[in-house]
Amino acid sequence: MLAYKSGDARAFSTLVQRHRAAVFNFILRSVGHRQRAEDLLQETWLKVVRNSSEYQPKARFTTWVFTVARNLCVDNARKERFRKTRSLDGPMGADDERSLGELLPDDNAASPERAADSVRMRPLIDQALSSLPDEQREVFLLREYQGIAFKEIAEVTGVNENTVKSRMRYALEGLRKKLNEVGIEAELVSPVSPGRTVA
């Protein structure tokens, strides 16, 4: 980022290639809407470009870019607060009757059986994730999927580290309860037992 700040356009390209997918997944899990997530992703990177002169190397670039993305997600959530939220299980559009979960690819599928289980579990997991409060969901997303440490999450979210850990515990507990409610048992999805199916 410092290289781009000094005028090296290729450095920015490198940054985009490195972090774009992670930022997109974070935004997508946060807003739960693909088209809106794409718009927010573009807006996030445009904001990174515009505010590149304000970047300070005190924090990692990852922390900074996720801070930008998170703020945009929060703004979007405020705008969409009074808008009817479409369920992840609902149809994606008039021309596409498949749900968002059905559209998601399964790169981790090791076998057809596991792929089938993953396809069946994915909407349930998305539903469980969506049921979390925003502040818990963002902490879980940043820590679980983006690998950002609690200390950095505290910088991103603007709260102290203990609050982040507390939110994380609540998020894990909420997910566990939700997954049990929808019938996903731990042993069925355990990595050590890939052959098991969802009940």
Add this chain to the structure above:
Amino acid sequence: MKPGVHQFEDKLLDFAYGELQPHEAEAVDAHVRGCTKCAASLAQITTVRSQMQTLPQELAPSGGLESLLAFAQQHAAQVKAPNRTASWWQRLLVPMSSVMALLVVGVVAWRAQYTPDAASVAFRQKAPTPMPVAVTAAPPREALTVEREVLRDRLAEKAAPKMANADVSPPADESFNALFGGGTDAPREKREAATTRGADKPAPRADAENKKDRGDYGLSSRSSEVASTGSAVQGSGSSDDRAADKIKDAAPSPLAYAEGLERKQQTPGASAPVVASTPRPIGEPVPAKTSMALGGPAGPRQEAKPVEAEATGALNDGVAQANTAANVQAQAVRSRVSNVFEGQLNSARAANSTGDRQTEIKESLGVINGGAEGAARAEALKRLCDAYDTLGEADSAQVFCDLLVREFPQSAAAKQIALRRSALSPKTKVTPVKKNPAAPAMSR
């Protein structure tokens, strides 16, 4: 729950995500192996993590990536750009110079367009015919006089088309005469034609005849005077003051038309002769436009403005205002002049009918001093000639009779006077003169 037993419970989260230091991680691991509660908590964490790991990572959309990179490249170029330029004032130098250059050009153009000197010079350069006075060699007074004459020509030309469009408006020459007096009432072609002739040579008879046929006796007389004036200035080698005076004498003002008598009465020191006082020097003030347009009382001196200031203002206001002012002024002056002269002549007629010669003389002199033209002037001269003759003032009567015979030789009154004189004194002969002779003071 004893605090020492589950002291690592708060670190289970960090332990599950591998954020503990190695020695802390070993301590927690050792504790979990011996603590069922902490082991259960850790198991719940790992179970949920295992379940949520089945959610795959999404591929970022490719749409918008190129535009994003292009925008980033452009932004990077902008970031680099200020480093190449030296300072802010150098970046602003070119646009500021352009703006200043445009301002200078605009000011120069504006001054060239609206400054009277530049306008008159440009007009002289554009004029198709040479002016009778060489401006470059002329002294300041003469140059100013000629310049004003050019200005009047220009305004008259501007006013002419609009007046021609109006049904009630007279031709351009008449409107100009009404606006600026009869001194330059002759068309420019005639003046120039007269200029080419000798200084002592009068205007051709045909010219005068044409004027007379239009009932424009006074104008024909003055046109010849103007012609001779131009010739005198150019060819006779007379003094500059005389030339300027001739030009001034050849340019009566609207004030002379409408306010001549009153002006003379207000300035008793100005003992101008009868004919010479009729024209107005160019520098004399002219009536205000508003008072004439509204038909106010005749001749308030306070409303008059110097011609120079008026001409400068007209040029500054632009051609449109000049046209409008010329139209308004010409119409107002015409109406006022005709009304004033008619009223004075009516008074003179009434006085004549009652035998009050003094009043008749006074009213007739008012008509003459007001710069009446044509029939009004002829009638006033005739009445003055008769009235003075009746009163026994032969010298004064002769002056006006001579004027009548000279200016209107074809009129019945002039012929009658000539016949009477020839009957009384065969040796008496009236010869026309080129310049107005000295006449008795008109003011009484």
